[in-house]
Amino acid sequence: MDGLEAVRARYLDAIAAAADEDAIEAVRVAALGRKGEISLKMRELGAMDPEARKAAGPALNALKDEIDAALRARRAALADAALEARLAAEWLDVTLPGRPRPQGSIHPVSQVTEELVAIFADLGFAVAEGPQVESDWFNFDALNIPPEHPARQEHDTFFMARAAGDDRPPHVLRTHTSPVQIRAMLAQGAPLRVIAPGRVYRMDMDQTHTPMFHQVEGLAIDRDISMAHLKWVLEEACRAFFEVDRVDLRFRASHFPFTEPSAEVDIRCSWAGGQLRIGEGDGWLEILGSGMVHPKVLAAGGIDPEAWQGFAFGLGIDRIAMLKYGIPDLRAFFESDLRWLRHYGFAALDVPGLAGGLSR
Ligand code: DAH
Numbered sequence: 447m448d449g450l451e452a453v454r455a456r457y458l459d460a461i462a463a464a465a466d467e468d469a470i471e472a473v474r475v476a477a478l479g480r481k482g483e484i485s486l487k488m489r490e491l492g493a494m495d496p497e498a499r500k501a502a503g504p505a506l507n508a509l510k511d512e513i514d515a516a517l518r519a520r521r522a523a524l525a526d527a528a529l530e531a532r533l534a535a536e537w538l539d540v541t542l543p544g545r546p547r548p549q550g551s552i553h554p555v556s557q558v559t560e561e562l563v564a565i566f567a568d569l570g571f572a573v574a575e576g577p578q579v580e581s582d583w584f585n586f587d588a589l590n591i592p593p594e595h596p597a598r599q600e601h602d603t604f605f606m607a608r609a610a611g612d613d614r615p616p617h618v619l620r621t622h623t624s625p626v627q628i629r630a631m632l633a634q635g636a637p638l639r640v641i642a643p644g645r646v647y648r649m650d651m652d653q654t655h656t657p658m659f660h661q662v663e664g665l666a667i668d669r670d671i672s673m674a675h676l677k678w679v680l681e682e683a684c685r686a687f688f689e690v691d692r693v694d695l696r697f698r699a700s701h702f703p704f705t706e707p708s709a710e711v712d713i714r715c716s717w718a719g720g721q722l723r724i725g726e727g728d729g730w731l732e733i734l735g736s737g738m739v740h741p742k743v744l745a746a747g748g749i750d751p752e753a754w755q756g757f758a759f760g761l762g763i764d765r766i767a768m769l770k771y772g773i774p775d776l777r778a779f780f781e782s783d784l785r786w787l788r789h790y791g792f793a794a795l796d797v798p799g800l801a802g803g804l805s806r
Contacts, residue, residue, distance in 0.1 A: 451787035453483065453510055463467075468709030481568055484510050488670045548784055555779060556662055556765040561798040561805065562662050564667055564722045565686045566641045568800050569679060571664065574640040576626035577608060578647070582615045584625035602649040602656075619647035620643040624687035624704060627739070627758060630665060631747025636754045638667040645761060654776055660763035667739065667756035673697075675705070676736055676757035679744060684713060684733075688724040688770060689804060695702050696730055705737025705758055722769060731769070734761035770805075 457477050477484045487506055491499050554656040557678065563573055576584070591597045601621040626642035634640075642663040651657055666675065684693045694714035699795050702708040711734045716727020736759035741751035764776055771790060773779075778786050796802045 574630040580620040588628040623661040690725040708737035
């Protein structure tokens with residue numbers, strides 16, 4: 447049967463040249479489809495005489511099988527190539543080291559807050575809280591700072607906006623933790639022993655001031671409370687906090703509207719060799735404000751000043767964190783620099799406690 451060799455060559459070439467699945471399918475349809483060239487030739491066999499059919503039939507069948515096999519082989523080769531390409535593109539070296547997430551740690555402010563909470567819990571003080579957006583009554587009036595009082599100007603207060611036409615005095619971002627004294631008195635009455643650590647805000651920004659910083663407030667109310675109790679509590683707390691056997695505190699007469707009498711407290715220290723040592727030397731470092739709670743403040747908190755007295759104190763957490771851990775610049779506290787935190791931060795699992803040690 448002439449021409450069969452040419453047909454074979456044509457299809458095998460076409461199959462070899464087919465670059466994708468669609469091209470292979472087109473060749474298959476052209477050769478072996480219902481109306482394909484080979485299929486039509488097979489059909490012609492029926493019209494042949496038996497002799498001719500005997501000669502042509504096997505040759506045609508063999509060609510059909512050969513083309514079919516070539517189509518399958520080409521299809522498999524294309525699939526293999528596609529898989530190879532995909533494997534090459536998606537290659538992943540599972541032996542590379544993992545990319546670790548940045549490791550955080552406990553911020554010195556959190557650490558010192560926990561240390562103070564542990565120290566004062568040991569002395570019988572519970573933790574009290576108040577809002578950071580505070581009414582001017584709690585932040586000022588109830589603390590014996592009336593509207594015309596100069597202390598209001600000195601606090602560099604952030605005021606919240608009021609809706610147009612709303613004439614009520616604006617809320618403020620609390621300028622100190624002292625308003626929590628009033629909230630604790632109103633909520634719990636006397637006797638009372640609380641500390642209130644938290645964020646406070648003032649419009650101030652330089653090397654030693656940031657617009658947000660941290661204070662802890664202390665308040666103890668009972669019958670027959672005196673400055674002597676205040677002094678003992680502060681000495682015990684400072685000894686525990688600075689982890690030294692001996693501290694020396696100096697009470698300097700001062701003035702705060704919410705205490706009478708008032709005292710600023712300095713701690714003895716030395717700066718020998720550029721290193722701060724608490725409890726020794728001839729230097730004094732101011733660390734807190736304190737005093738006996740003013741009768742008007744007790745009254746604002748719903749407590750009878752004839753029957754109860756109390757002492758209060760307030761100190762800057764950031765500042766004593768800098769002192770204890772030798773941190774030079776306050777602003778770095780709030781820059782979220784992981785390298786800084788790695789240097790000054792604390793391990794998450796070392797929870798400060800008086801038994802196990804405050805800082806390790
Ligand atoms: N509230 C004061 C301040 O922010 C600190 C302070 C002083 C708090 C004396 C007190 C206190 O409770 O008795 O500067």
